[in-house]
Amino acid sequence: MHLSDARTIPQLLADMARLGDHPAVVAADTAVSYGELSERIAEAGRAYLAHGVGPGDRVGLWAPNRLDFILAMLGAQSVGAAVVPLNTRYTGHEAAMILRRSGASVLVVADDFLGRRPLETLRTAAVDAVSDGAEEPALSAPVPGLPSVRLVVRLDGTADEPGESSWKSFLADGAGEEERFDAAAAAVQPDDVVDILYTSGTTGLPKGVMSAHRQTLGVARAWAAGAELSAEDRYAIVNPFFHGFGYKAGVIAALLAGATIYPVETFDASALLELVQKERISVLPGVPTIFTSLLNHPDLKRYDTSSLRFAIAGAATAPETLFRDMSEVLGFRTVAQAYGMTECVVATLSRPGESLEHAKQTTGPAVAGVEIRVADAAGNDVPVGDDGEILLRGENVMLGYFDDPEATANAVDAQGWFHTGDIGRLDEHGCLKITDRLKDMFIVGGFNVYPAEIENVLRQHPAVNESAVVGVDDERMGSVGRAYVALLHDADPMPTADDLAAFCKTRLANYKVPRSFVIVNDFPRNSTGKVLKSKL
Incomplete structure (x- = not known):
């Protein structure tokens, strides 16, 4: 390699x-x-x-x-x-x-x-x-x-x-x-x-994550090394080129290794299986939805998928049996996990030779050039096996947010640690397990969705007084949005759930539009009046 x-x-x-x-x-x-x-x-x-x-x-x-x-x-x-x-x-x-x-x-x-x-x-x-x-x-x-x-x-x-x-x-x-x-x-x-x-962030306003040439290439090199990419590989890139997964861990990683890129413009399970068989695709990362769709394909046994070598099933919660099925049914020789976000696209990656069981449970140790800490609310490191906020520092962590020094200062502390807002724990091997999200973000089919952005859109509807959006489990997409909406008492006409969905569809990408709307009179709140989304 x-x-x-x-x-x-x-x-x-x-x-x-x-x-x-x-x-x-x-x-x-x-x-x-x-x-x-x-x-x-x-x-x-x-x-x-x-x-x-x-x-x-x-x-x-x-x-x-x-x-x-x-x-x-x-x-x-x-x-x-x-x-x-x-x-x-x-x-x-x-x-x-x-x-x-x-x-x-x-x-x-x-x-x-x-x-x-x-x-x-x-x-x-x-x-x-x-x-x-x-x-x-x-x-x-x-x-x-x-x-x-x-x-x-x-x-x-x-x-x-x-x-x-x-x-x-x-x-x-x-x-x-x-x-x-x-x-x-x-x-x-x-x-x-x-x-x-650009990432929407918790405020609902997009923030532009800036990377330097050395950082984008460094991220891609870390991913390519972990995947053991070589010029012999044929890399089908299903992950969107506009996203760090398809761009940096996809296009740039492949070019660094001299691999052959097969862009997949739209995902269709039959067409992708045909591509794997015809072109002997060896590398195929994606979100869990991609692999569950392939595994559930009615004619899967008709296709030869024996060329498949490496996959990362990332960016969303995976079904319990997915990694085993990817190995035993689809034939992947290596199934790994990784952890990252727009601010640091590849922070951890499963170790070479990792067991399926351990790869399923953790996202691996920090890649070269990245440090990880797991800290409590006071900023102190927590013991191995305990939960805390995940902090990252290193040469591949973003330069900052474009034209937004305040947001940058809020995200990166004086010692250079980027506060991810994710909760996790390190095991005795230094491998990271993600256990929760400090922020309200949820993931729909591999795309981050920030409730504040949806709530800001709903606020523009003339009949909406207040809303609260949460993610709920979905078998196919991992999560989907559910919006709880309180209407103005004198709204005329009173909108239906379909009306609210139609309003959102003109202003939000389809994956951000809540799958369901629940009209409520009020919300569960804490003593300061903040909506308790955990109760919702």
Whole structure:
């Protein structure tokens, strides 16, 4: 196993080019070698330069798992810009908020995905925000209401509006920028910001988690080492590229190892089993829902899954028998766990040769370069086997929250320890077990959901007085949301549960919309009036 020791994306591109004809990405009927991928990323980088994008700029990227996502992302990073990936399930309101908060100057968007028209919803939402009191729209901007966005690049189809460019035309604009590209790539430093990944957080407002080149590559290297990735591996990436799991532990980890990437644009159990069999997929991480869907497939026995070597079933509570079934039924030779969050994507990882039983119960020890403490409310370390808040420190823990020093100071203490808000315990081997969450967050199909964000949306409904959202167990998704809602006594008309769900669907990604709504007269409260969600 050989992993690139690159500390910047341009250094990674140089290492990739040396792999020549070895397949880098296989998407549908298109196979791209490492040499070709390196050149196509440089082509995208030259295009960004031609449009005035450079160090310190932010590029929004709103697209599913496609080859063009990789080209657009690494092309921007190779000239010193930072990427801001957007969840493909976002509504226009959610996307507008993140583009506004990040100050992104370019938006690269796939505008035809699963029948959705994200650019259309974004434009509507951005104008709505202006009418709600945000800044005045720049009428000449490609997205009125988002004056920082000066260029929209469409990955699909043609450019129809002023300030737009098709992907093909965008790339053509970079002709003749070779010298500038070489100079820009050479100037990128390991400590430069490479990405800003937004997480909703407990306040309901998105916070931009900043990472440097060395950190994103360090996270990917830790994951690749733990997975023992090599150039022989064929890595099917189901986890979204906009998420740290699919981006850093997926795309970047694979490129560091010289593995072949198979982007999975949408999850379909039959199609994925077909891919595993046809392409002899060896690495397939995902959330538990992915594996339970494969295991429950009625024709599973018809497929040859013997090539499967390594999986991590992370990001949600796993059914009791899942790890054993992944090994004995699907045929994985190694099934591991990992623990991380946007602020430190890979903090722990199961040890090589770990028993299934122990891997199922713990997320492994800290990866290289990360320290872990488990502390009580006073900040003192607790004994082995006792519960406390998980604290992380190390070179791969985020730089901080973008343009939010107060939130950064609240999350990282004076000694550099990041307070995760998660509760866990360390065993005698130094392996971490997650036991609870200090915060209210719950996980739906692998995606973090913060009740405060949903409650903020419900507060905008003219008939809602107060709400409290909690996660409840769900066999397929791990958890789903349930909203308890108190209505205004004089609301007219009184909304139904369906009305409230419809209201949320226009403002929240579908996984955030509560599965059920319960109308209540009041909430259980403590002596200070705070809602007791544990009682709910």
